[in-house]
Amino acid sequence: MQWQTKCIFCNNYTYRLNDGRVKCSVCQKKISLMKINKVITLIQTFIDNENALHVSKRLHLSYVSVKKFYDEFRYITAQICENEYEIFRKDNCEYEEYFYLENSKKEKKEAIFDAHNFLTFDYNRHIYTLLMPSLQKYKNQFLHDNIQDSYIEEFNKFKRISRIIKVSSIHNNIVKFWNYFEKEILKYKGVSDKNFALYLKEMEFKYNHSSNDAIEILIKESFNE
Numbered sequence: 001m002q003w004q005t006k007c008i009f010c011n012n013y014t015y016r017l018n019d020g021r022v023k024c025s026v027c028q029k030k031i032s033l034m035k036i037n038k039v040i041t042l043i044q045t046f047i048d049n050e051n052a053l054h055v056s057k058r059l060h061l062s063y064v065s066v067k068k069f070y071d072e073f074r075y076i077t078a079q080i081c082e083n084e085y086e087i088f089r090k091d092n093c094e095y096e097e098y099f100y101l102e103n104s105k106k107e108k109k110e111a112i113f114d115a116h117n118f119l120t121f122d123y124n125r126h127i128y129t130l131l132m133p134s135l136q137k138y139k140n141q142f143l144h145d146n147i148q149d150s151y152i153e154e155f156n157k158f159k160r161i162s163r164i165i166k167v168s169s170i171h172n173n174i175v176k177f178w179n180y181f182e183k184e185i186l187k188y189k190g191v192s193d194k195n196f197a198l199y200l201k202e203m204e205f206k207y208n209h210s211s212n213d214a215i216e217i218l219i220k221e222s223f224n225e
Contacts, residue, residue: 078201088123
């Protein structure tokens, strides 16, 4: 395999050590082939949207270990998305506002405070998302003052009349991303508010890249020390 003969860090030639590790002839870094194969395999399962628990059982790894790697991959993909934004942000873009609320909460009026609001930008077919501040901090105050109905009514008017929008067609790349996001986020069976931004960036990264490209990019960044 390529990562057995080429350095995973700098792509120069490696040689085998007596302890089973490989060492780069240029950057001098050492790493075990077992670790390389483990990380690359987990990157592939992550990009393929395999559940961490299922992967841990299939590969006979601890769930804690797989979950830790998946979390690290999410942090890396978030950083990749921000780096790519710096490249694409100079291009012309379309944008639209989006409100995401779990299906189980949609029938509850006060659940509007639990909605995740983010802007979606399309830079020449490259999606970028920007998560807006949460309304959670206002929820208790509005409920305590018993003015939530008035707020919800005004909030819905805002969504219908004053929403931020600059798109050329209802059948555009932004809507395609929303459909993709809504389908994929359900696989996680609930995402905490604390981690929502990371999962959103994960979806953004996977949507913008083919599976093969995403795996290659993530492998490169995962071993980039």
